[in-house]
Amino acid sequence: MAEKLQNRINRTIAVDSLNKGIGYLNRALVPGEVSKLGWNLLREDLSLPAAVLYEDRIAHNLSWMKRFVEAYGVRLAPHGKTTMAPRLFEMQLESGAWGITLATAQQTQVAYAYGVRRVLMANELIGKENMAIIGRLIEDPSFEFYCLVDSGAQAHQLGEYFSAVGRRLNVLVELGVSGGRAGVRDEDQLRSVIAALECRSNSIVLAGVEIYEGVLDDESSIRTLLERAVAVTRTLIDEKLLQRTPAILSGAGSAWYDVVAEVFSAAGFGDSVEIVLRPGCYVTHDVGAYREAQAKILERNPIARKMNAGLVPALQVWAYVQSIPEEDRAILGMGKRDAAFDAGLPVPAQHFRPGDTGPRPAPAHWTVTKMMDQHAYMRITAGDDLRVGDMIAFDISHPCLTFDKWRLLPILNVDYQVVDLVQTFF
Amino acid sequence: MAEKLQNRINRTIAVDSLNKGIGYLNRALVPGEVSKLGWNLLREDLSLPAAVLYEDRIAHNLSWMKRFVEAYGVRLAPHGKTTMAPRLFEMQLESGAWGITLATAQQTQVAYAYGVRRVLMANELIGKENMAIIGRLIEDPSFEFYCLVDSGAQAHQLGEYFSAVGRRLNVLVELGVSGGRAGVRDEDQLRSVIAALECRSNSIVLAGVEIYEGVLDDESSIRTLLERAVAVTRTLIDEKLLQRTPAILSGAGSAWYDVVAEVFSAAGFGDSVEIVLRPGCYVTHDVGAYREAQAKILERNPIARKMNAGLVPALQVWAYVQSIPEEDRAILGMGKRDAAFDAGLPVPAQHFRPGDTGPRPAPAHWTVTKMMDQHAYMRITAGDDLRVGDMIAFDISHPCLTFDKWRLLPILNVDYQVVDLVQTFF
Numbered sequence: 148m149a150e151k152l153q154n155r156i157n158r159t160i161a162v163d164s165l166n167k168g169i170g171y172l173n174r175a176l177v178p179g180e181v182s183k184l185g186w187n188l189l190r191e192d193l194s195l196p197a198a199v200l201y202e203d204r205i206a207h208n209l210s211w212m213k214r215f216v217e218a219y220g221v222r223l224a225p226h227g228k229t230t231m232a233p234r235l236f237e238m239q240l241e242s243g244a245w246g247i248t249l250a251t252a253q254q255t256q257v258a259y260a261y262g263v264r265r266v267l268m269a270n271e272l273i274g275k276e277n278m279a280i281i282g283r284l285i286e287d288p289s290f291e292f293y294c295l296v297d298s299g300a301q302a303h304q305l306g307e308y309f310s311a312v313g314r315r316l317n318v319l320v321e322l323g324v325s326g327g328r329a330g331v332r333d334e335d336q337l338r339s340v341i342a343a344l345e346c347r348s349n350s351i352v353l354a355g356v357e358i359y360e361g362v363l364d365d366e367s368s369i370r371t372l373l374e375r376a377v378a379v380t381r382t383l384i385d386e387k388l389l390q391r392t393p394a395i396l397s398g399a400g401s402a403w404y405d406v407v408a409e410v411f412s413a414a415g416f417g418d419s420v421e422i423v424l425r426p427g428c429y430v431t432h433d434v435g436a437y438r439e440a441q442a443k444i445l446e447r448n449p450i451a452r453k454m455n456a457g458l459v460p461a462l463q464v465w466a467y468v469q470s471i472p473e474e475d476r477a478i479l480g481m482g483k484r485d486a487a488f489d490a491g492l493p494v495p496a497q498h499f500r501p502g503d504t505g506p507r508p509a510p511a512h513w514t515v516t517k518m519m520d521q522h523a524y525m526r527i528t529a530g531d532d533l534r535v536g537d538m539i540a541f542d543i544s545h546p547c548l549t550f551d552k553w554r555l556l557p558i559l560n561v562d563y564q565v566v567d568l569v570q571t572f573f
Numbered sequence: 574m575a576e577k578l579q580n581r582i583n584r585t586i587a588v589d590s591l592n593k594g595i596g597y598l599n600r601a602l603v604p605g606e607v608s609k610l611g612w613n614l615l616r617e618d619l620s621l622p623a624a625v626l627y628e629d630r631i632a633h634n635l636s637w638m639k640r641f642v643e644a645y646g647v648r649l650a651p652h653g654k655t656t657m658a659p660r661l662f663e664m665q666l667e668s669g670a671w672g673i674t675l676a677t678a679q680q681t682q683v684a685y686a687y688g689v690r691r692v693l694m695a696n697e698l699i700g701k702e703n704m705a706i707i708g709r710l711i712e713d714p715s716f717e718f719y720c721l722v723d724s725g726a727q728a729h730q731l732g733e734y735f736s737a738v739g740r741r742l743n744v745l746v747e748l749g750v751s752g753g754r755a756g757v758r759d760e761d762q763l764r765s766v767i768a769a770l771e772c773r774s775n776s777i778v779l780a781g782v783e784i785y786e787g788v789l790d791d792e793s794s795i796r797t798l799l800e801r802a803v804a805v806t807r808t809l810i811d812e813k814l815l816q817r818t819p820a821i822l823s824g825a826g827s828a829w830y831d832v833v834a835e836v837f838s839a840a841g842f843g844d845s846v847e848i849v850l851r852p853g854c855y856v857t858h859d860v861g862a863y864r865e866a867q868a869k870i871l872e873r874n875p876i877a878r879k880m881n882a883g884l885v886p887a888l889q890v891w892a893y894v895q896s897i898p899e900e901d902r903a904i905l906g907m908g909k910r911d912a913a914f915d916a917g918l919p920v921p922a923q924h925f926r927p928g929d930t931g932p933r934p935a936p937a938h939w940t941v942t943k944m945m946d947q948h949a950y951m952r953i954t955a956g957d958d959l960r961v962g963d964m965i966a967f968d969i970s971h972p973c974l975t976f977d978k979w980r981l982l983p984i985l986n987v988d989y990q991v992v993d994l995v996q997t998f999f
Contacts, residue, residue, distance in 0.1 A: 164682070165679070165682060165683045165686055165998055166679070166998075167677065167679040167680075167999070168679075170702060171702065171705060171706075171709075191700055191701035191702055192701075192702060193702060194677075194678060194679055194700070194702040194703050194706060195699075195700050195702075195703070228910070228946060228947060250946070250947040251593065251620075251906070251947065252620060253591070253592070253593040253594075253620055254593075256590065256591060257591050260591055270895070270906070270947065271895040271896055271906075271961075273621075273893040273894075273895045273906060273961065273962055274617060274620070274621050274893045274906075274962065274964075275617035275618075275927070276596060276597065276617055276618060276619060276620040276621075277620050277621070277893075279597060280597070280620060283597075297896050297898065298896060298897070298898075298961055300960060300961040300962070301895075301896070301961050301962070304961070304962055323896075323898055325899065326899075327898075328896075328898075328904055328945070328948055328950070329895060329896035329898055329904045329948075330896070330898060331898070332898055332899065336898070467699040467700045467703075468699075469696070469697040469699045469727070469755060470697055470723050470724060470727070470754075470755035470756070471724070472723065472724075472749055472753075472754075472755055472756060472757070472758055472762070473751065473752075473758065478754055478755045480677070480696070480697075480699060480700075483915065483974060484654070484973075484974075484977055484999065488915070489909065489914070489915075501701070519754070520654060520676070520973050520974070521654060521676040521677065521696065522754055522755075524754070534726060535697075535699065535724055535726040535727050535730070536699055536700065536726070536727070536730055538700075547910075547946050548909060548910075548946070551910055551978065552977065552999070554999070572591055572592075573593070573910065573978070573980070
């Protein structure tokens with residue numbers, strides 16, 4: 148599979164010189180050629196700002212999550228919307244992932260184009276052209292696809308489209324909670340969806356049950372939702388309403404996957420149910436919302452606690468100091484166009500002066516106080532050893548909204564040498 | 574110029590089927606071919622969510638701003654970082670713009686690649702590879718380029734690089750304010766920059782003065798800064814320190830361009846100074862921060878007030894209702910991945926049910942209460958005529974951070990027919 152994917156990638160992507168965060172190119176390249184260019188971040192071969200991934204840390208995170216899901220005997224379908232990077236999907240699949248989770252028809256189309264052959268679209272499929280995209284993809288019998296349904300109205304719309312094109316669509320019924328996002332709230336809504344699906348059974352196949360616990364924020368409510376999902380799955384199996392063997396039971400974003408793994412695996416379904424977890428942020432992790440979430444996971448989960456080191460942040464944005472107009476204020480060439488700002492501002496992590504042998508940790512008192520579209524304000528202290536032209540590496544919070552600011556992200560080895568290039572498709 | 578630009582665009586862009594917000598393609602196209610496909614938004618030919626531009630409203634805004642700057646006899650260099658769309662740059666230049674403003678070397682490279690031949694990079698140029706990008710571009714004698722300088726340290730770094738490659742770089746000195754972004758704060762800093770520039774005069778050409786008043790938020794402080802910029806320009810001209818005739822005096826983001834036009838043109842420089850304004854958001858406008866700013870402009874500026882209609886919002890994001898899980902709550906397939914959320918959430922503007930003849934205005938009580946990465950929560954009232962599969966058009970606040978979520982934006986005519994496609998380069 149890996150070789151097949153790499154072939155597709157080499158065949159179809161061309162990196163041109165108009166992208167931010169890369170080095171000079173006098174012709175279009177495929178990413179596989181990039182390592183031969185000898186680009187090094189510390190030699191200033193990249194145009195900053197640049198978002199970079201660290202090879203060793205990505206490998207660590209992939210391996211950590213592989214061992215975590217194996218310990219629970221559950222499947223992993225990492226949420227691909229985080230990165231929308233087929234090169235990372237490929238690494239996740241090589242690291243044992245069962246499939247890739249996505250949020251939209253377009254995202255599914257991207258994954259398919261780069262060789263992914265099992266997708267859980269953890270979202271309702273709505274609209275003529277979106278159904279058409281999926282309809283064309285599932286013409287390929289090697290492509291396994293699931294999406295969500297949470298209302299009779301939606302089930303009928305899907306049924307009409309897929310029976311007209313003569314295809315059968317696999318769906319999971321989504322359970323939701325009051326005040327939450329999509330998903331059936333109660334038994335009445337569930338039965339209304341089931342009835343619509345039975346009526347549309349020539350074109351819609353009910354394969355399992357899905358929840359997204361991340362709309363809740365306390366463990367007790369989450370456990371209640373998970374127990375409900377287990378109970379509904381059991382009932383639907385008993386009533387022979389699930390037409391996949393094993394049935395699918397899926398949950399888990401990046402903050403509560405441990406509790407989901409624990410509750411779902413404790414249900415004792417054995418071979419009759421495939422439990423599929425969908426965290427997305429673990430691959431790069433962060434130093435904000437997900438670091439906090441991971442700290443709680445390490446506190447409460449005995450299996451995670453026994454594993455080495457936890458997840459590590461593998462994504463940084465590097466930028467230049469472009470002005471120090473006041474003695475306690477530096478202006479950086481990085482802004483809302485370059486890094487997420489919705490779950491905490493970027494955190495100065497490393498400081499490098501071109502010509503030095505290597506970066507030093509940034510002093511803890513350097514703090515980003517504000518971001519504009521293309522700039523960040525960093526508070527420093529008068530007399531700090533910081534100069535215009537110095538480079539700062541920022542750790543970030545919320546990798547999803549950082550990835551979608553970049554079309555290309557270099558992967559660096561421990562010597563800051565560019566060894567690969569990750570292309571995104573947002 | 575227009576023809577030349579269109580040739581470049583047709584030669585170099587290919588639209589493939591992996592992008593969100595467009596219709597089905599079975600082969601790569603150039604944008605010029607898109608109008609022949611007959612895509613219509615209301616016939617659901619586009620995969621939603623989709624960000625769209627309205628041809629007539631863009632034309633209105635271009636014409637409005639053209640007449641505004643002509644009334645003051647000032648130049649327009651629209652900030653291109655807003656859209657990063659060469660097709661819109663082309664329209665702006667056709668509509669009389671003097672040049673395009675940009676924020677980074679990479680952005681400049683994109684504009685150059687699509688035929689823009691005068692760029693004001695309203696930012697300090699920092700770093701080896703960024704200088705190399707600009708160094709290569711200014712090898713073309715037909716390319717006129719200006720960037721900013723605000724410290725002796727930076728002036729020396731530029732001087733070293735550009736004298737080594739044997740090129741002369743045009744710069745404007747940036748004036749800034751205490752507590753603001755970059756820019757010299759006082760006379761001492763100004764003189765230190767001037768001294769460094771004189772020392773580097775073989776490779777650096779001081780062509781004028783620049784300010785960005787948008788870091789301030791009250792008119793009185795802004796007028797003080799503008800008067801200071803006028804005074805500094807006058808002094809530098811008197812001291813024969815500006816080596817361009819006419820000298821350049823530039824300011825103005827999208828909220829205060831009227832005051833900048835008024836103060837700078839009232840200075841009476843005549844032919845000795847080219848006044849260059851740099852608003853960016855006017856081309857699409859919005860219904861949030863910039864609508865408010867524009868309302869104030871119409872209040873305080875007699876010329877704007879005399880002109881018809883003001884600016885109109887020309888950018889919307891369309892999305893499907895994907896679930897109505899509670900009677901007062903709809904879930905939309907549009908999230909932080911699709912629209913700006915940093916200056917107000919999107920506002921439901923139109924409601925369309927596939928099969929109807931046309932959209933109706935969305936009821937005023939429909940309100941977006943929260944956005945997640947791929948979803949929005951919309952508050953409705955029990956009994957509202959809203960169904961799963963309905964389409965909602967959202968007005969947005971902060972066009973810059975909406976554009977950068979999209980690689981392709983269809984342009985629609987008044988019948989919602991796709992007549993063109995705008996590609997972005999973030």
